[in-house]
Every structure is written in structure tokens, then in C-alpha cells.
Amino acid sequence: MTNSHRPVPTPPRPTDPGRELRRSVATVCLSGTLGDKLAAAAAAGFDGIELFENDLVVSAWSPAEVRARCADLGLTVELYQPFRDFEAVPADLLRANLTRAEHKFDVLADLGADTLLVCSSVAPAAVDDDALAAEQLRLLADRAAARGIRIAYEALAWGRHVSTWDHAWRIVDRADHPALGICLDSFHVLSREVDPAGIAGIPPGKIFFLQLADAPHLRMDVLQWSRHHRLFPGQGAFDLAGFVRLVLSAGYAGPLSLEVFNDVFRQSDPARTAVDAMRSLVHLEDGLHQAERPDLRFRRLPAAPGLTGYAFTEFAVDGRSGPVLQDVLRGLGFTHTGQHRSKPVQLWEQGDCRVVLNSAVTRPQASGTAAISAFALTTADPHRGVDRAGALHAPVLPRRRGPAEAELAAVAAPDGTSVFLAEPDDGWRADFLPTGNEVAGEAGLVGTDHLGLTQPFDHFDEAGLFYRSVLGLRRLGTEEYAAPFGLMRSRGFTDPDRTVRLALTVAVLRRGDWAPSVADPQHVAFGTDDIFGTAAALDRLGADTLKISDNYYADLVARFGLDEETVARLRRYGILYDRDPGGGELLHLYTPVYGGRIFFEVLQRRAGYDGFGDANAPVRMAAHRHQRLAET
Numbered sequence: 001m002t003n004s005h006r007p008v009p010t011p012p013r014p015t016d017p018g019r020e021l022r023r024s025v026a027t028v029c030l031s032g033t034l035g036d037k038l039a040a041a042a043a044a045g046f047d048g049i050e051l052f053e054n055d056l057v058v059s060a061w062s063p064a065e066v067r068a069r070c071a072d073l074g075l076t077v078e079l080y081q082p083f084r085d086f087e088a089v090p091a092d093l094l095r096a097n098l099t100r101a102e103h104k105f106d107v108l109a110d111l112g113a114d115t116l117l118v119c120s121s122v123a124p125a126a127v128d129d130d131a132l133a134a135e136q137l138r139l140l141a142d143r144a145a146a147r148g149i150r151i152a153y154e155a156l157a158w159g160r161h162v163s164t165w166d167h168a169w170r171i172v173d174r175a176d177h178p179a180l181g182i183c184l185d186s187f188h189v190l191s192r193e194v195d196p197a198g199i200a201g202i203p204p205g206k207i208f209f210l211q212l213a214d215a216p217h218l219r220m221d222v223l224q225w226s227r228h229h230r231l232f233p234g235q236g237a238f239d240l241a242g243f244v245r246l247v248l249s250a251g252y253a254g255p256l257s258l259e260v261f262n263d264v265f266r267q268s269d270p271a272r273t274a275v276d277a278m279r280s281l282v283h284l285e286d287g288l289h290q291a292e293r294p295d296l297r298f299r300r301l302p303a304a305p306g307l308t309g310y311a312f313t314e315f316a317v318d319g320r321s322g323p324v325l326q327d328v329l330r331g332l333g334f335t336h337t338g339q340h341r342s343k344p345v346q347l348w349e350q351g352d353c354r355v356v357l358n359s360a361v362t363r364p365q366a367s368g369t370a371a372i373s374a375f376a377l378t379t380a381d382p383h384r385g386v387d388r389a390g391a392l393h394a395p396v397l398p399r400r401r402g403p404a405e406a407e408l409a410a411v412a413a414p415d416g417t418s419v420f421l422a423e424p425d426d427g428w429r430a431d432f433l434p435t436g437n438e439v440a441g442e443a444g445l446v447g448t449d450h451l452g453l454t455q456p457f458d459h460f461d462e463a464g465l466f467y468r469s470v471l472g473l474r475r476l477g478t479e480e481y482a483a484p485f486g487l488m489r490s491r492g493f494t495d496p497d498r499t500v501r502l503a504l505t506v507a508v509l510r511r512g513d514w515a516p517s518v519a520d521p522q523h524v525a526f527g528t529d530d531i532f533g534t535a536a537a538l539d540r541l542g543a544d545t546l547k548i549s550d551n552y553y554a555d556l557v558a559r560f561g562l563d564e565e566t567v568a569r570l571r572r573y574g575i576l577y578d579r580d581p582g583g584g585e586l587l588h589l590y591t592p593v594y595g596g597r598i599f600f601e602v603l604q605r606r607a608g609y610d611g612f613g614d615a616n617a618p619v620r621m622a623a624h625r626h627q628r629l630a631e632t
């Protein structure tokens with residue numbers, strides 16, 4: 001049994017390298033039974049766990065066996081929780097609650113755990129009386145201290161009388177017992193209006209535990225928000241790093257413990273969720289180093305790769321979809337410029353746009369289909385990028401090697417797409433022998449503007465964190481729109497210099513069998529400086545562009561007050577239009593879908609337009625549906 005009161009950190013000697021913060025995950029974050037959860041937490045490198053009572057109650061293992069299993073796996077039971085509805089009750093109920101607590105102290109003793117989380121009461125029996133709450137918590141802490149146990153009091157955001165961190169702190173302060181402290185949970189703090197700044201003023205040693213969860217901004221009942229929509233740090237809208245810095249300012253040196261209630265994570269492979277969880281903590285810790293805590297050593301990541309653009313996008317094709325895409329690329333003004341030295345792989349180019357058609361990728365794909373199997377980004381230091389990815393527990397792929405083939409550093413994104421990092425000197429081009437083909441006719445495409453990647457429902461938030469942390473991308477906006485086959489969510493990402501953009505999309509609900517594959521596409525968007533010139537060139541080259549309904553253009557006139565002549569030009573070429581509040585404009589057109597799920601977009605951004613034309617996505621999806629029906 002450990003000491004009841006952990007000592008306040010003593011000021012280190014100047015040469016002391018400091019110690020690292022422990023990393024912990026609550027069992028509620030992970031799917032399965034306790035064995036699955038512990039194995040996953042240990043494999044992902046966590047130091048400890050928060051044990052949820054339910055996970056113990058349904059387990060075949062006794063608390064002593066759980067302790068032994070954890071010890072075998074190198075995990076500490078950092079905290080046992082939750083103990084509910086304890087404080088501010090009438091005397092008879094208090095007696096019963098203290099008896100209930102003694103049972104839990106026995107459990108903690110067998111677990112080898114020294115901290116019990118008590119969350120603020122939601123019981124109708126509780127009264128609104130801080131003095132009474134403090135007095136009863138003091139009594140509980142006294143009993144706990146006799147067993148070498150500490151009580152960490154947490155304000156649930158929906159607590160009956162205590163629902164904010166500062167209220168919980170006032171009660172703990174008033175109780176003034178060394179075995180009573182507070183548990184801060186970023187969700188409960190940041191979901192409420194009370195300013196968290198005062199947390200920095202909590203006396204050293206009085207924050208007993210720190211739980212971390214992110215969440216999207218949602219206007220809904222806070223209990224539902226908490227129980228279904230929490231996310232790992234970096235996946236939501238809360239400023240977790242700022243929050244943790246406040247807690248560190250108060251002298252906290254305990255574990256960083258993830259406590260995420262999330263409907264998807266509850267039913268996903270726990271090994272994978274645990275890696276996602278660990279990635280979030282590693283990334284979060286990297287943002288903490290400015291904290292003035294000489295007693296602590298914060299682990300740093302290699303700096304994010306400074307991205308300078310897209311080198312190429314690779315499509316996995318087969319004997320049927322390959323020739324189809326070759327025709328499409330030719331129609332878009334691309335030239336087949338290179339043939340791979342050792343593999344059935346072609347390079348197609350126009351301006352700074354490069355597409356690789358690869359017939360040698362073995363991915364489980366239906367015959368005749370095509371998919372984006374990889375994309376390559378340029379950076380001055382690919383190896384640093386891969387080191388960073390490895391430190392973030394991203395799967396680093398074996399370098400593709402062959403005779404006279406450039407090494408390309410690669411990592412696998414959550415949906416299986418390979419992300420290559422290439423030096424800007426085009427060294428990877430040495431893999432390709434020039435075809436000597438004449439440039440037949442270009443369409444003025446200047447470079448790759450963005451990729452649109454539809455994500456599997458279960459991995460949308462994981463993918464966002466992957467791209468943010470591994471590539472150092474920033475989040476642009478998140479849009480939701482009603483599309484013909486369901487609600488869609490689209491989230492944009494870009495590097496600080498806007499040289500690389502990604503749009504990740506997902507159907508907001510898991511789909512049944514109705515929504516056809518037209519709702520699940522991937523695309524590459526190429527930029528042009530003159531959309532009308534490009535559209536005319538595509539016409540001459542015989543490119544097939546998507547037909548857009550007249551109703552759309554009628555609505556455009558109403559929405560934006562565009563003049564008739566402009567609208568007539570847009571309609572003639574099937575060009576869609578969007579305008580942002582700052583006057584930025586997007587003009588864009590699409591091809592049909594090929595190989596089951598691939599289409600191309602051609603766009604021109606004007607006056608700083610920074611979005612992805614999401615308002616037009618339902619129009620595009622309906623047009624793709626019409627195309628599909630016409631084909632069958």
C-alpha cells in the first residue's frame with residue numbers, strides 16, 4: 001500500500017533532468033472485457049489505467065488477480081472509479097454511504113490502488129449545503145486515510161448541486177483534509193462557462209487526479225454530450241494543451257489520464273483505439289514543454305515536416321480500370337511521361353500535377369475498380385517526418401526498394417492509404433524511364449489543390465488526429481450538409497503555408513445497404529488559374545465533365561445575384577460556384593465517377609477562398625447518381 005498523501009514535488013536540483021508524466025487510460029475508453037482492455041493499454045505503452053467499477057464487476061478476475069495481471073503487463077491501477085452519490089445527505093444515508101465506501105476501500109486495497117474517485121452527487125437525497133458536503137467528505141477522507149487511500153472529488157457537469165470545478169474546489173478547500181483533493185476532468189471543466197484560469201491557483205498537491213477528454217462543440221444536454229461524444233485530445237474543439245498547462249501551473253505531477261466515453265470507441269478494436277489514445281497523449285505532451293516545471297521532463301517529438309506540396313497521387317488500378325483512367329487523364333490534358341523501371345506503373349503529368357497509375361498494388365479491391373492507394377508530399381526532411389510518425393505510433397511502412405528505385409519514406413494512414421514523404425528534388429522520378437511522349441494538349445492545370453478522401457465511419461476522428469499530429473496539418477472548418485444519401489460531415493486540413501490540403505468526409509451515420517457507392521468516393525482536385533480557359537480546353541480534348549442541373553443555376557442567380565452572362569458561362573461548362581463571406585470565390589467542375597469511386601475536380605480559387613465548396617457537394621452527389629442511373 002502506498003502512502004496516503006503523495007508528497008508535494010520538492011524543488012529539483014538544477015541538474016535534475018526531471019521525471020516524466022505518467023500516461024494512463026481509463027478502461028471505459030476501450031472495448032471488450034478487462035483482459036482485452038489491459039492487453040490493449042499495455043501494448044500501446046500506457047503506464048497505468050483508471051479502473052472503472054463496471055469493468056471489475058463483470059470480470060471473472062478478483063481484484064487481487066487484476067492487480068497481478070496489471071503488474072505482469074507493467075500497468076499501475078492509478079485510480080478506481082466512480083463512487084457516486086456520497087455527499088450532503090441525511091445522517092442515516094451517510095451511515096449507509098460510509099459502509100458502502102468501506103467495501104470499496106477493501107477493493108482498492110486488493111487492487112493495490114490508492115485513489116478513489118468520488119463524483120459529485122446526482123441523487124435527489126443530496127441537499128444544497130456546502131458545509132454539509134465538506135463535513136461528510138472530510139469524514140470519508142478520514143476513513144480513507146486510515147486505509148492509506150486518497151479521495152479525489154470530481155464535479156460532474158450535471159451534478160445536482162455541485163457541477164463546476166470551482167465549486168468542487170471550494171468544498172475540498174473547506175473540508176481541509178490531507179487525504180481529500182480534487183479530480184479535474186477537462187470535459188466537465190471546458191463544457192461549462194466557468195473560466196478555468198483559476199485552476200492555476202489551486203495549492204500544490206491538492207489536485208489529486210487529472211482526466212483528459214476532448215469533445216466537439218455541441219449544443220445539447222451535457223450528460224448526453226459527455227457520455228456519447230467525448231474524443232481523445234486533439235480530435236475535438238477544446239484547448240487541451242492550455243488546460244493541462246493550467247493544471248501543471250498548480251504543481252500537478254500525477255498521471256495524464258484519458259477518460260473518453262465514445263460510442264464508436266466502445267465498439268472498436270481496443271488495440272487500435274489504445275494506439276489512437278496514445279497518439280493523442282504523445283501529441284498533447286509535445287505541446288506542453290513551455291510549462292515552467294523544472295521538476296518535469298516533457299517528451300518532445302521531432303518537428304513536423306515542413307510540407308511544400310504534393311509530389312504525386314497514386315491510384316491502384318487493374319486491367320480494366322487502368323485503361324479507363326488513362327483515357328480520362330488524356331482528356332484532362334495529361335501526358336503519359338514515365339514508365340516505372342521494374343513495375344507496371346505509369347506516371348502522368350501536366351504542369352505541377354502528377355498522377356501515378358499503379359497496377360501492382362495488392363489491395364482487396366473488386367475487379368474493374370480504382371482507388372487512391374497513396375499520395376506523396378514533398379518536404380525537405382522526409383526522414384524526420386517518418387521519425388515523428390514513428391514516435392506517434394503511426395505504422396511506418398517498409399521503404400519500397402528495387403533496382404534503381406528511390407527510397408520513399410512512408411507511413412500508413414488509418415484508412416490504409418500510404419502517405420509518402422519525398423524530397424523536393426524529384427529524386428523519386430529516377431524510378432521512371434521517360435516515355436518521350438509528346439505533350440498532346442494541356443488544359444492549364446497547374447497543381448494538385450487537394451485530395452478528397454471519404455473515411456470509414458469508425459476512423460474519421462482517428463484520421464483527423466493522424467493527419468494533424470503526423471503531418472502537422474491544421475484543421476480548417478468542419479461542415480455538415482444534407483446530401484441525397486444522408487448527412488455528410490466534411491473536415492478540411494492544411495499545412496501552415498497552404499501547400500497541401502485534405503478534405504476528409506464521412507457519412508454522419510453508419511449507412512445501411514441503400515446508399516450506393518456513389519456516396520463513398522475519393523477524388524483529386526487540380527487547380528487552374530483560368531477555369532473558363534481550362535473548361536474550354538477540356539471541351540476540345542473531349543473530356544467528359546459532369547452535367548449540372550438547370551435548377552442549380554436558377555438557384556445560383558437567386559443566392560448570389562450573379563449576372564445572366566456569368567451564369568450562362570458557368571452553365572455551359574457545368575461549373576459550380578461558391579462564395580465565402582469575405583468575397584472569396586470558388587469556381588469548380590467535376591468529372592463523372594470512374595472505376596467505381598474515383599472522380600476528378602478542377603477548380604479555381606479567387607480572392608483567398610479557403611474552403612472546399614461543400615455547399616455544392618449535394619449537387620455533385622446527385623449528378624453522380626444521375627450519371628450512374630444513365631449507365632445502367
Ligand SMILES: O=C(O)c1ccc(O)c(O)c1
Pocket residue numbers: 081082117119154156185211226227259
Ligand atoms: O458519466 C459519468 O457518470 C462519469 C463518471 C465518472 C467520471 O469521471 C466522469 O467524468 C463521468
Ligand SMILES: [Mg+2]
Pocket residue numbers: 154185211259
Ligand atoms: Mg471524469
